[in-house]
Amino acid sequence: MDWKLFFVSFAAVFIxxxxxxxxxxxxxxxxxxxxxxxxxxxxxxxLLLASGLSVLIxxxxxxxxxxxxxxxxxxxxxxxxxxxxxxxxxxNA
Amino acid sequence: xxxxxxxSREPAASTEEDSSMAAKAADxxxxxxxxxxxDxxxxxDTQSAQDAQSSGFWLVFAxxxxxxxxxxxxxxxxxxxxxISAESQAPTVVFFGAGLALIATSLIGVxxxxxLSNRVSEETLDICAGVLLLLxxxxxVSDIVAG
Numbered sequence: 001m002d003w004k005l006f007f008v009s010f011a012a013v014f015i016x017x018x019x020x021x022x023x024x025x026x027x028x029x030x031x032x033x034x035x036x037x038x039x040x041x042x043x044x045x046x047l048l049l050a051s052g053l054s055v056l057i058x059x060x061x062x063x064x065x066x067x068x069x070x071x072x073x074x075x076x077x078x079x080x081x082x083x084x085x086x087x088x089x090x091x092n093a
Numbered sequence: 094x095x096x097x098x099x100x101s102r103e104p105a106a107s108t109e110e111d112s113s114m115a116a117k118a119a120d121x122x123x124x125x126x127x128x129x130x131x132d133x134x135x136x137x138d139t140q141s142a143q144d145a146q147s148s149g150f151w152l153v154f155a156x157x158x159x160x161x162x163x164x165x166x167x168x169x170x171x172x173x174x175x176x177i178s179a180e181s182q183a184p185t186v187v188f189f190g191a192g193l194a195l196i197a198t199s200l201i202g203v204x205x206x207x208x209l210s211n212r213v214s215e216e217t218l219d220i221c222a223g224v225l226l227l228l229x230x231x232x233x234v235s236d237i238v239a240g
Contacts, residue, residue, distance in 0.1 A: 001186060002181075002183055002186050005181050005183055005186045005187065005190070006186050006190040007190065008177065008190070009174070009177050009186065009187045009188075009189075009191045009194070010193055010194045011194075012191075012194075013173060013174060013190065013191040013194035013195060014194035014197060014198060016169055016170050017170055017194060017195060017198040018198060020168070020169075020170065020198075021164055021168075021229045021232065021233075022161050022164055022165055022168075022198075022199070022202075023198050023199065023201070023202040024202070024225055024229060025157075025160070025161060025164070025202075025225075025229060026161075026198075026199045026202025026203050026206065027203070027205050027206040027209070027225075028206065028221075028223075028225045028226055029153075029157055029203075029206065029222065029226075030202060030203030030204070030205070030207055030210075031205075031206030031207060031209045031210040031218050031222060032206070032210065032215075032218050032219050032222040032223075034146075034149055034153070035146070035149055035150045035153050036203050036207055038149075038151070038153035038154040038157065039153060039157050039203050039206075040199055040200060040203040041154055042153065042154040042155070042157030042158040042161065043157055043161050043199035044195065044196045044199045044200070045158055046157070046158045046159075046160075046161035046162035046165060047161065047162075047165055047170075047192075047195035047196075047198075047199060048192050048195060048196070049162060050162055050165035050168075050170075050171060051170065051171060051174045051188065051191045051192060051195060052188055052192070053166075054171040054172075054174045054175045054178070055174055055175070055178045055184045055187055055188045055191070057175075065166065067240070068237050068240065070166045071163075071164075071233050071236055071237050072233075072234075072237055073163045074160060074163035074164040074166075074233055075230050075234050075237070077156070077159055077160030077163055077164070078160055078164070078226050078229045078230040078233065079226075079227070079230040080156075080160075081226050082223045082224075082230060083223075085223035085226065086219070086220065086223035086224075086227075
């Protein structure tokens, strides 16, 4: 195990993720969701899969996925989560 | 005269006692039944609450997973990981380092949200969280428009 490389990867990703949109989303969802554990597992699994893919493929998935489409779908997802929180009494329904 | 009075009264008194005891027993039985019905109802409520909770868990998990996954595809973290991985030729080590960092940042995020939820009222937090998610949405949309 190359510990230097391990720590370099850890530090680089940790710093670039601090305050990034996925962490902001984790803060927003973790505080307002009835099951923060589900938010943590969902976030961690998604991030692990995304980084696992990029390491395996050795390139960004935008090689075979149109970047605008992926970003558009992500925007729709965030928009839906936002509406669900802001919609009056959406939680009781 | 007095003795006959007593004798005539005694059975009456005992019947009264009997009927009051019977009424009490019936009352007890009713209370018992009501209690059992209440217990059953409560058990059912707990069961349906548990069902709702477990379906809520997977709903939250799925919606969080899909949204974050799509948002991270092609994000700068992925580019960082890819660059380090390609440069070092040791993708496993890079994946462990990056994975641990991602678990740490999401744990910090969720814990921070929890900490806030104990200090801010639920309504305020929901509005702030919704606005934050809307801002992320707007950021993504402006990325698409600009890019």
